[in-house]
């Protein structure tokens with residue numbers, strides 16, 4: 001059975017079309033990530049799925065049931081927000097059990113589910129604490145635990161890690177990946193952190209201006225983006241774009257080169273001046289100007305390169321992407 005089907009979903013606020021003709025199928029057990037620039041409609045789409053917003057037209061089906069007129073609490077979904085949204089006057093156990101009590105689940109079921117979720121999330125020692133007595137990471141784990149105990153058909157995550165610091169983000173990201181595996185749950189996850197998107201997703205949906213630009217596995221999108229927008233959106237540092245006329249006068253195309261596919265080469269075709277060097281220890285990012293175009297190279301290891309230095313740069317032609325001036329992919 002499919003976890004979610006969206007059929008031609010549109011949403012407008014007044015005259016503004018925020019979601020445009022979105023169709024998508026999520027299989028049971030799949031982890032699907034929505035990415036896209038700020039304002040592209042990721043959260044609105046999640047809220048339409050959750051029932052917190054009504055679609056202006058189109059259909060939402062969850063686990064085989066059309067839910068367009070079903071209230072959020074009856075859709076079989078559980079949502080985890082960036083802000084945690086815990087009840088401050090309830091302790092961890094109270095936060096995790098509230099929805100189950102409202103559903104009038106038997107006490108034994110409630111206890112069993114809380115025990116299982118708190119074990120999975122390492123929350124056993126915190127069940128009597130109140131949200132104010134927890135760290136940000138612990139609060140987010142409680143919010144995730146609250147979703148798990150409901151055993152939803154579909155988990156919805158809205159940027160759940162964006163309030164956490166970098167180290168905690170990485171740990172919690174791994175926990176979410178483990179949870180997905182352990183629960184074999186269907187999950188939809190909104191983020192604008194593309195590391196989260198690349199590492200967590202079975203499939204990524206790239207949105208732009210309320211429309212789906214491309215859907216695919218992380219590597220499909222990375223290796224075979226349909227256009228310049230997707231090519232530039234996935235990958236960190238981002239893909240470099242250079243006018244092909246730098247190599248051949250009059251060529252209107254744009255060349256796309258990933259930072260790892262450019263290198264130092266004394267007979268390389270590009271002359272560049274280094275504007276900045278980021279030494280990461282294991283890697284070095286070199287930011288340089290080719291004419292008026294900024295490029296980033298990702299070099300393996302440590303390099304003695306200084307600002308203002310002139311370099312010759314080469315690239316691997318097999319790894320080059322070509323786009324027409326409108327950004328459509330050519331090769």
Ligand SMILES: Nc1ncnc2c1ncn2[C@@H]1O[C@H](COP(=O)(O)OP(=O)(O)OP(=O)(O)O)[C@@H](O)[C@H]1O
Pocket residue numbers: 013018036037038039040041042043044045192
């Ligand atoms: N209740 C509302 N009324 C009017 N416009 C809205 C409403 N909610 C969202 N919008 C608009 O819809 C568009 C999409 O917003 P949405 O929050 O879905 O984007 P997003 O991709 O999640 O962005 P971000 O990454 O910044 O959170 C934005 O232009 C936003 O201003």
